[in-house]
Amino acid sequence: MxxxxxxxxxxxxxxxxxxxxxxxxxxxxxxxxxxxxxxxxxxxxxxxxxxxxxxxxxxxxxxxxxxxxxxxxxxxxxxxxxxxxxxxxxxxxxxxxxxxxxxxxxxxxxxxxxxxxxxxxxxxxxxxxxxAAETALRESEAGLRRAQSLARLAHIITRPDGSFESYSDSLLELLGVDAAHVPASTRAWLDIVHSEDREAFRATAIRAGISGQRVEVEYRLRYTDSVWLHMRQVIEPLSGTTTADGKMRWFCTLQDVTSQKAAEEKIRSLNLDLERDMRQRIAAEQEHAALEAGLREAQKMEALGTLAGGIAHDFNNLLAAMLGNVSLARMNRAVPHKLGYNLDQVDKAGARAKELVKQILSFSRKQPQQFVVQSMHAVVVEALSLLRSTLPAGVDLVVSIPETPSTYVSVDGGQISQVLMNLCTNAWHATSGLTPRIEVLLDEVTLKGCPAERSGGLPEGVYVRLQVRDNGHGMDVQTQAHIFEPFFTTKPAGQGTGLGLAVVHGIVKTHGGAIAVESALSGGTTFTVYLPSVVPPEVRVAEAPVPPPADGRGKNVMYVDDYDAMGELVSEALGAAGYGVKVHLRGENALADLRAHPDAYDLIITDQNMPGMPGTELARQIRLIQPALPVIISSGYISEELRVRAREVGVPEVIDKTRSLERLVASIPAWIETGSQ
Missing domain, CATH: 3.40.50.2300 (Response regulator)
Structure with a gap:
């Protein structure tokens, strides 16, 4: 065994x-x-x-x-x-x-x-x-029936004439009918095929009969009056079972793919939703990245603005001291008369420096917009004088502007200068690797029936047109569509903030104008700025000469400024006019002096921007000690907000710190007079 x-x-x-x-x-x-x-x-x-x-x-x-x-x-x-x-x-x-x-x-x-x-x-x-074999067969048949039921499968065997010879029990379940209602032939089967699919079904059956090959077709089959099943049918010859006359019998496998079709449609829908969600997520991430970059740039710009404001403040002090010395020289009769021309030139240079400080303060957001009717010719000439010292010597700057100031606009001159500076700097960068040529053109035009893309969509009317044209590499249409967006730049990382043209666009819009661009790859770029033209102002009477200073003997003035050089100048100028002068470098010291000698002074002049105590706060505390004592505030940059705060604490006037000492001395009697009223 x-x-x-x-x-x-x-x-x-x-x-x-x-x-x-x-x-x-x-x-x-x-x-x-x-x-x-x-x-x-x-x-x-x-x-x-x-x-x-x-x-x-x-x-x-x-x-x-x-x-x-x-x-x-x-x-x-x-x-x-x-x-x-x-x-x-x-x-x-x-x-x-x-x-x-x-x-x-x-x-x-x-x-x-x-x-x-x-x-x-x-x-x-x-x-x-x-x-075991019998059991396995029964289990196999049961499994097949179960599989057919789960897979929604059925089969039909057809005779050569198209009549049904036999079919699987699962066909009854598939159709939802009993045996009495199962179609008896292919012709009868067509009656429950969707009318739009019958021709395709018929053509497929004919193709199978002609070729004798396996074919496949999908169609819709009526389940109930309102429900259609999606069917996939394979028709193939039944091997080795031809009739006596050689004709074929056919084995037809049917599968209900309705759920599969619905799932595929759902997947397509989900894919579309997913694609949309992904696009939205990518867009959100890009927007987030752009916002982060924008925040970093804004922080840098804020820091730069703060730095610029600080520089402007210090420069104003230096400028005031310089112009103050010019005033003292003029007031000094011992100075030779022939030096008057030289003093005038220094005074003019100081005036230009004052405008430069205003531009810096405008950049640092500490100077409000000041719209003044002025000659666009003068604004452009002034900006070009600064621009020529900024651009490299190799840049061919061609200027075409009227010889006389015939074009007038209501603008903030500093901001329009910034527009021209930014456009010309941008033009210079656009000519990298080329022999740079920049043209600046100024004229007056009437817009009527002009295409929106060339006029910026402005209404018809008369406009001053400023154009900056370069011979650079140019831009494609896609780039042109984004150039005025904040932080958009075509320069490599670290070589551009993407703010220059955005700032230009913002300034032009706040002036009621528009900016348009024309460009082509390798064809250069032209930026055109349109600003509303205005009627020239009436000719103003020349400023009256400064009257000789009044005798200040018997009057005492306190001057408060943290810049000691300025205190020395004012003290000398007022002393020369007979005034008694006391200078303090800090507001706290000035208050202590006033508390000790409340009746000693006829006027107090104080700087606004001082460490510890600004001028408006000093004026408020002076009012608590001597309500009738006149106080004048001096500042390098005067905003409407400062004027309002000054009026709230009883200050009648805020003066420009760089005003000439002659005018300062000449104004004192009137200021003292306000305290006696």
Whole structure:
């Protein structure tokens, strides 16, 4: 034996089968130590393990024979049982076989026991294999039906004439009908195909019949009056099943792909949603990055503006000191008259420096817009004088403007100068690698029927036109669409803020004008600024000469300024006019002096921008000590906000710190007079 076969031995009390264990052992079988002779013992043996074969005594007494066979059939119906009896008639043998015995022997034939057992085992193996195959087939068919149901699959076999020979049960489920309502042929099937799909279905079936090849078609099939299924059908010849006259039978596989189509549509929709969400997310991230970059640039610009404001403040002090010395020189009769021209030139240079300071303060947001009707010719000439010292020597700057100031606009001159400076600087950068040529043109035009892209969409009317043209590399249409956006730049990282043209655009818009651009790749660029033309102002009467200073003897003035050089100048100028002067560098010291000598002064002049205590706060506290004492505030940059704050604390006038000392001295009697009213 190739492997041990365990034998269940059922014997009676008389041990009719006493010889059997020895025979089985010699043949390699394994027999339990004790023979079974009760129902309880047999039940325990069957429950404890699996047996290969059983040998059962057939006796008139004890638990053997038919009772044992009955229990074996009930608990182990597949177990082969060989019955052994001392004397066994035909009737008993038939009864044993009917009770489930695989075979029977008489004791005199025990030599045949081993072959009989093996035969019984073989029959059992064959029966088991057949049963397993049958079970597998049933399970396979059930699985196929289940798979077809889950996959919404069905099949139809058609005859050559198109009639249906057979179909799978799943077709009934697919169509939602009983067998009586299943179409009987391809022609009848067409009646439940969607009218828009019938021609495609018919053409596919004809193509299959002509080619004899596998074809596939998708169409809509009526499920109910309002519901259509999406079907995918494969038509292929049924191999080896032609009819007697050689015509083909066809195997048609149908699949309901309605859910798949819906899923595909949902996926397409989700993909579109995902794509939209991704675009929005990318746009949001780009916007976030742009905002971060903008914030960094704004912080840099704010820091630069603060620095510029500080520089302007210090420069104003220096300028005031310089112009103050000019005034002192003029007031000094000992100065030779021939130096008057030189002093005038210094005074003019100082005036230009004052305008430069105003531009710096405008940049730092500390100087409000001041719209003044003025000659655009003068504004451009002034800006060009600064521009020529800014541009490299190799730049060919060509200027074409009227010789006389015939064009007038209402503008903030400093800001329009900034527009021209930015445009010309931008033009210079655009000519990198070329021989730079920049043209500046100024004239007056009437806009009427002009295309919006060339006039900036302005209404019809008369405008002053300022053009800056370069021979640079030019821009494509896409770049032109973004050039006025804040932080947009075509320069490499770190070489541009993207604010120059945005600032230009903002300034022009606040002046009621427009800016347009014309450009082509390798064709240069022209920026055109339009500003509303205004009527020239009336000729103003020349400023009256400064009257000689009044005698200031007997009057005392306190001057407060943290810049000691300015205090020395004012002290000398007022002292020369006879005034008593006391200079303080800090507001706190001035208040202490006034508290100690409340009636000692007729006028107090104070700088606005001082550390610790600004001029307006000093004026407020002076009012608490001497309400009638006149206070004048001096400042390098005068805003409307400063004027309002000054009026709130009783200051009648805010003066330009760089005003000439002659005019300062000449104004003092009137200021003192305000305190006596």
């Amino acid at each position: 190739s492997q041990a076969v365990e034998v269940l031995l059922i014997d009676n009390a008389e041990r009719d089968l006493a010889e059997v264990p020895g025979l089985l052992a010699e043949a390699g079988y394994v027999v339990q130590p004790q023979a079974i002779n009760t129902a309880a013992a047999l039940r325990t043996a069957l429950e404890s393990q699996t047996w290969s074969v059983a040998v059962c005594a057939y006796a008139a007494s004890g638990f053997t024979g038919l009772p044992a066979l009955a229990m074996l059939q009930a608990q182990a119906p597949r177990l082969p049982v060989v019955v052994v009896s001392g004397v066994m008639g035909a009737e008993a043998a038939v009864a044993a076989m009917k009770a489930g015995a695989a075979d029977y022997l008489v004791q005199s034939e025990l030599v045949r026991l081993i072959p009989v057992l093996r035969e019984a085992q073989n029959r059992r193996a064959i029966d088991s294999a057949g049963l």
